[in-house]
Amino acid sequence: xxxxxxxxxxxxxxxxxxxxxxxxxxxxxxxxxxxxxxxxxxxxxxxxxxxxxxxxxxxxxxxxxxxxxxxxxxxxxxxxxxxxxxxxxxxxxxxxxxxxxxxxxxxxxxxxxxxxxxxxxxxxxxxxxxxxxxxxxxxxxxxxxxxxxxxxxxxxxxxxxxxxxxxxxxxxxxxxxxxxxxxxxxxxxxxxxxxxxxxxxxxxxxxxxxxxxxxxxxxxxxxxxxxxxxxxxxxxxxxxxxxxxxxxxxxxxxxxxxxxxxxxxxxxxxxxxxxxxxxxxxxxxxxxxxxxxxxxxxxxxxxxxxxxxxxxxxxxxxxxxxxxxxxxxxxxxxxxxxxxxxxxxxxxxxxxxxxxxxxxxxxxxxxxxxxxxxxxxxxxxxxxxxxxxxxxxxxxxxxxxxxxxxxxxxxxxxxxxxxxxxxxxxxxxxxxxxxxxxxxxxxxxxxxxxxxxxxxxxxxxxxxxxxxxxxxxxxxxxxxxxxxxxxxxxxxxxxxxxxxxxxxxxxxxxxxxxxxxxxxxxxxxxxxxxxxxxxxxxxxxxxxxxxxxxxxxxxxxxxxxxxxxxxxxxxxxxxxxxxxxxxxxxxxxxxxxxxxxxxxxxxxxxxxxxxxxxxxxxxxxxxxxxxxxxxxxxxxxxxxxxxxxxxxxxxxxxxxxxxxxxxxxxxxxxxxxxxxxxxxxxxxxxxxxxxxxxxxxxxxxxxxxxxxxxxxxxxxxxxxxxxxxxxxxxxxxxxxxxxxxxxxxxxxxxxxxxxxxxxxxxxxxxxxxxxxxxxxxxxxxxxxxxxxxxxxxxxxxxxxxxxxxxxxxxxx
Numbered sequence: 001x002x003x004x005x006x007x008x009x010x011x012x013x014x015x016x017x018x019x020x021x022x023x024x025x026x027x028x029x030x031x032x033x034x035x036x037x038x039x040x041x042x043x044x045x046x047x048x049x050x051x052x053x054x055x056x057x058x059x060x061x062x063x064x065x066x067x068x069x070x071x072x073x074x075x076x077x078x079x080x081x082x083x084x085x086x087x088x089x090x091x092x093x094x095x096x097x098x099x100x101x102x103x104x105x106x107x108x109x110x111x112x113x114x115x116x117x118x119x120x121x122x123x124x125x126x127x128x129x130x131x132x133x134x135x136x137x138x139x140x141x142x143x144x145x146x147x148x149x150x151x152x153x154x155x156x157x158x159x160x161x162x163x164x165x166x167x168x169x170x171x172x173x174x175x176x177x178x179x180x181x182x183x184x185x186x187x188x189x190x191x192x193x194x195x196x197x198x199x200x201x202x203x204x205x206x207x208x209x210x211x212x213x214x215x216x217x218x219x220x221x222x223x224x225x226x227x228x229x230x231x232x233x234x235x236x237x238x239x240x241x242x243x244x245x246x247x248x249x250x251x252x253x254x255x256x257x258x259x260x261x262x263x264x265x266x267x268x269x270x271x272x273x274x275x276x277x278x279x280x281x282x283x284x285x286x287x288x289x290x291x292x293x294x295x296x297x298x299x300x301x302x303x304x305x306x307x308x309x310x311x312x313x314x315x316x317x318x319x320x321x322x323x324x325x326x327x328x329x330x331x332x333x334x335x336x337x338x339x340x341x342x343x344x345x346x347x348x349x350x351x352x353x354x355x356x357x358x359x360x361x362x363x364x365x366x367x368x369x370x371x372x373x374x375x376x377x378x379x380x381x382x383x384x385x386x387x388x389x390x391x392x393x394x395x396x397x398x399x400x401x402x403x404x405x406x407x408x409x410x411x412x413x414x415x416x417x418x419x420x421x422x423x424x425x426x427x428x429x430x431x432x433x434x435x436x437x438x439x440x441x442x443x444x445x446x447x448x449x450x451x452x453x454x455x456x457x458x459x460x461x462x463x464x465x466x467x468x469x470x471x472x473x474x475x476x477x478x479x480x481x482x483x484x485x486x487x488x489x490x491x492x493x494x495x496x497x498x499x500x501x502x503x504x505x506x507x508x509x510x511x512x513x514x515x516x517x518x519x520x521x522x523x524x525x526x527x528x529x530x531x532x533x534x535x536x537x538x539x540x541x542x543x544x545x546x547x548x549x550x551x552x553x554x555x556x557x558x559x560x561x562x563x564x565x566x567x568x569x570x571x572x573x574x575x576x577x578x579x580x581x582x583x584x585x586x587x588x589x590x591x592x593x594x595x596x597x598x599x600x601x602x603x604x605x606x607x608x609x610x611x612x613x614x615x616x617x618x619x620x621x622x623x624x625x626x627x628x629x630x631x632x633x634x635x636x637x638x639x640x641x642x643x644x645x646x647x648x649x650x651x652x653x654x655x656x657x658x659x660x661x662x663x664x665x666x667x668x669x670x671x672x673x674x675x676x677x678x679x680x681x682x683x684x685x686x687x688x689x690x691x692x693x694x695x696x697x698x699x700x701x702x703x704x705x706x707x708x709x710x711x712x713x714x715x716x717x718x719x720x721x722x723x724x725x726x727x728x729x730x731x732x733x734x735x736x737x738x739x740x741x742x743x744x745x746x747x748x749x750x751x752x753x754x755x756x757x758x759x760x761x762x763x764x765x766x767x768x769x770x771x772x773x774x775x776x777x778x779x780x781x782x783x784x785x786x787x788x789x790x791x792x793x794x795x796x797x798x799x800x801x802x803x804x805x806x807x808x809x810x811x812x
Contacts, residue, residue, distance in 0.1 A: 032078075032081055033082070035077040035085075036111050042117060046073075051068060051075075052066070054087075078330050079330040087099050095118050143167065146213045159203045166640035167179070169654075177680070178231045179636050186233070211238070212237060219540075222497035223495060246783020247782055248780065249261070250777070260280075261278040274323040283314060288310055289349075293305040293562060293761075296759065297759050303620040304356055309352065316343070319342070323335065335378075338375070339373075342370070346368035347367065348366050363561070364409045365559060366407050367559040369403065377397075388438065390437070393433075399427075402426045404426075405422070406422050407419065408559070420561060431455045447480070447481070448479075454473075454474065458473075460554075474502045477497060478497070479496065519575070538581050567625065567626060572603045583595070590644065599632075609623070609709055652685075659676065678706065681700070684698040685697055695723070715747060730782070743771070744768040747766075
């Protein structure tokens with residue numbers, strides 16, 4: 001491992017030297033400066049915001065730079081080389097004005113002072129208009145939903161935004177899926193400890209007003225960590241680049257949960273500061289749970305257990321972040337960001353159990369799970385005068401501490417009371433270093449390359465040392481991606497990623513295990529532009545998903561003593577090959593995006609339910625763990641459409657279909673599920689009324705969910721919102737409702753199987769989720785933001801995380 005680390009360090013230094021000295025020697029220092037000015041209306045002397053400015057060389061009229069003015073009419077052009085220029089300023093309704101400016105190596109910065117524009121009604125053809133971005137953008141390797149262009153997002157949270165993103169489905173708990181598989185969620189291209197623990201909780205803590213756009217990457221290139229079959233969702237947040245201070249305050253109060261968030265941005269000169277704080281509290285609500293465990297012996301007879309109970313789970317959490325960004329000059333930037341997150345779930349519950357048809361016991365229980373995470377990253381970025389060239393070095397520390405504490409008190413006739421107490425503390429430390437280099441050979445050909453090292457250590461401690469777990473996982477990777485034009489209308493991205501993984505660990509007080517493997521991950525994307533703003537894409541990639549602590553942790557969670565949960569440290573990673581074909585078109589403001597795909601996955605990880613040995617006459621208990629069940633081949637399609645019957649009326653729908661099957665050729669545990677069809681559908685109607693009023697209704701339908709042992713019933717839920725812009729559009733107040741006509745969402749799950757002795761078993765669970773809610777929300781923005789693209793940094797997205805909706809009840 002020491003040799004691997006030294007090799008990484010050497011490669012990083014090599015890339016750094018190459019970026020600093022592209023031809024093998026020191027690069028000639030190029031001095032650049034800034035041009036600033038204030039643009040005002042000549043009559044009213046008021047600032048003209050969003051005026052379009054172009055900078056052209058005097059000698060050949062070639063455009064070299066451009067910008068728009070901010071809300072104070074201020075213009076800033078950076079990265080300007082010493083020369084004589086024409087400064088052209090224009091805006092709708094004003095005469096275009098051209099002035100001559102000149103910068104020199106001795107005085108690279110120029111303040112052009114105040115420039116006045118005169119209004120006119122006859123010179124509009126000369127004015128360059130900067131329009132708004134489309135709601136949906138289709139790029140060569142991703143689909144982008146520009147959330148800031150959708151006013152109905154105001155007052156909501158990231159969960160509300162995700163429901164409107166093409167190809168994504170959101171379940172009742174707020175967890176994301178794409179094409180029937182879980183996805184990796186990044187924020188500004190980086191992983192988050194909060195997302196690793198609970199995607200649903202993390203999304204509820206992000207106000208919708210914070211989100212600039214959402215990128216959906218269904219076929220990640222080799223540049224990304226070898227993420228699993230579902231794809232990547234990258235949430236881009238708004239960032240401030242204008243001088244001054246601004247921020248937002250958001251709050252939501254309802255019958256199920258309360259949320260609050262505060263965000264602050266400040267910029268002075270080359271220094272930018274950001275900070276945020278969010279809190280969330282979900283009320284305890286009574287959830288009804290009915291479960292049964294049945295084992296039928298081949299020789300006759302068997303055991304059964306029926307449980308009827310209630311639980312009152314609640315959730316409390318907060319998160320905070322602080323960031324510093326500094327530009328040394330136009331070419332060198334350094335930034336650092338610190339995130340702290342904490343969530344806790346749990347609460348009391350009671351259960352009445354019947355064993356073999358006879359009253360067995362009355363159980364009172366209490367459960368508390370805590371998730372604590374800290375992420376600290378440092379990023380250095382260097383650009384050059386050559387547009388598109390960039391070198392970056394990034395490092396990130398992620399540390400987490402998760403706790404599980406439970407107590408069960410069992411009271412039964414004729415037996416002494418039994419008290420069972422369990423506790424587990426899991427610690428996850430992760431260190432990441434990476435370097436990336438982008439070099440544009442021309443306007444149509446670009447090379448992206450980089451190396452990366454991830455060093456993980458997982459420690460799980462118990463009251464009983466026999467169950468302790470110490471796990472190390474180190475990943476070394478390198479990639480290269482070449483983007484180029486095959487023809488005038490066909491763009492290609494071809495890449496290869498290599499990853500070496502080394503695993504070693506200690507389970508209990510002496511059982512050691514180790515494993516290492518090397519993988520190649522190719523990727524290819526072809527995109528062709530068609531007539532009428534249409535695009536067709538074909539892509540292939542190979543991905544991997546390694547099991548996270550949730551799947552590996554061998555701790556026996558006995559918060560429900562008859563349905564025990566335990567991880568499996570012997571799991572192998574999933575490997576998948578993905579082929580996709582997609583088509584997008586824009587017709588008079590309407591958007592249609594359709595895709596078909598094929599996915600082949602080896603070593604599929606799924607939960608497995610098995611009965612535990614039982615003394616005759618005692619209640620039957622079941623164990624839920626995880627296993628590599630076999631191979632899966634899935635076909636599917638997705639259609640997304642957005643249509644405006646009227647300018648202020650938007651209709652949106654998303655339908656996804658995919659097949660499910662798992663099989664293996666094992667002689668001892670043969671599995672062949674057959675083929676099932678899964679589907680998900682989302683529909684939304686939004687209308688903007690005069691006076692700043694906005695309303696929307698939406699609904700979600702998810703088909704029954706299959707596993708190799710059984711299925712979970714279909715579910716549907718729906719909601720609506722009414723919002724009003726107030727205080728000169730600086731604030732929004734709204735009402736929202738979820739499932740108003742039904743308090744509970746009833747979900748039935750059935751798992752069954754057969755053991756080696758031929759005995760059959762079945763586990764049934766019936767859960768009544770308290771879903772109905774009513775709420776009021778208020779959001780307020782102070783200042784006016786002008787946003788920039790996020791900096792490059794660490795992106796760890798290779799771990800398979802737990803299905804948050806699968807265990808422990810509903811997320812309120």
